[in-house]
Amino acid sequence: MIPSLEHLQRAYAVTREATQVTPLLESAALVKASGAARLFVKPESLQWAGSFKARGAYWRLRQLSPEEAKRGVVAYSSGNFAQGLAAAGEALRIPVTIVMPVDAPAAKREATAGYGARVVLTEHGERAREEVAAEKARSIAADENLTLLHPFDDVEIVAGQAGAGIEALDQLEAKDTTADILLCPVGGGGLIGGVALAFHYLSPGTRIVAVEPEGFDGMGRSLAHGAIEATPMGASTICDGLMARRPGEAPFEAVRASRVEGLSVSDAEVRAAMKLAFEKLKLVLEPSGAASLAALLCGRMEVAGKSVLVICSGGNVSLSDFMRHVGDA
Incomplete structure (x- = not known):
């Protein structure tokens, strides 16, 4: 269940044809705020469909047989995988159905439908x-008779998401540097599964931290206990x-093999990170996309004198929600 380096590189060679190279931003303001020696931010919020999800979705759809592609796919998602999969499906002319919780953000639901996907809501x-x-x-x-896809x-999916890590490593090398610490947000684990493997293979000295919201720290709990564990309702x-x-089995195996550690952040810390990203980096991040930045700024990590890479995973947030969160920071 753990993709090889060759597997990750093969996926990236394909997905880079259809995805953007998101920038690697170096920030003196974040160095001052955190005490790090150098601070790099990779804003996957600037990727097609507003998040890293387009990488894994495009690669996964390319693995379908011609018959499967003709029939189409179905997946569930609260929003970012929905948009990434819908955008990839539109590009490859593959019919996409997305099941979304009724309380998923309206902006994400509307964007998903805007890419031509059929959206089914659940209570x-x-x-x-x-x-x-x-x-x-x-x-x-x-x-x-549709192909069922899992969001993480x-x-x-793990192999496709690794492109964000491979790309960041190339960008760091171009700056003649490496990362001592990598901070990456975690939901089900697809992104960190791929990114952690990329760094495990190509930058084994990098300390990798999985960042989760308080109360949804399934990856951190699972890593601590050595087996997948769900958080309480x-x-x-x-x-x-x-x-x-709870994390998925495939991402968990990839993360465990890459010696990742967990850290949780509060909603207040996430709001503060969203505000700082807007003011200092001119980035609009959704709460999930700002979690790793919140981990940098919360003061519970020792980053003094270190080179730190922060992956900001998405920016799919409505103006009203963004203003509300930033206003509460």
């Missing part, structure tokens, strides 16, 4: 929303894209 009540949406996606797949628990967070209660 989840007191149940975990991803469980209800996943059940509905499985039902649609069976009824309509898929070896090929009842928590809430503004990081709607990081609300998976």
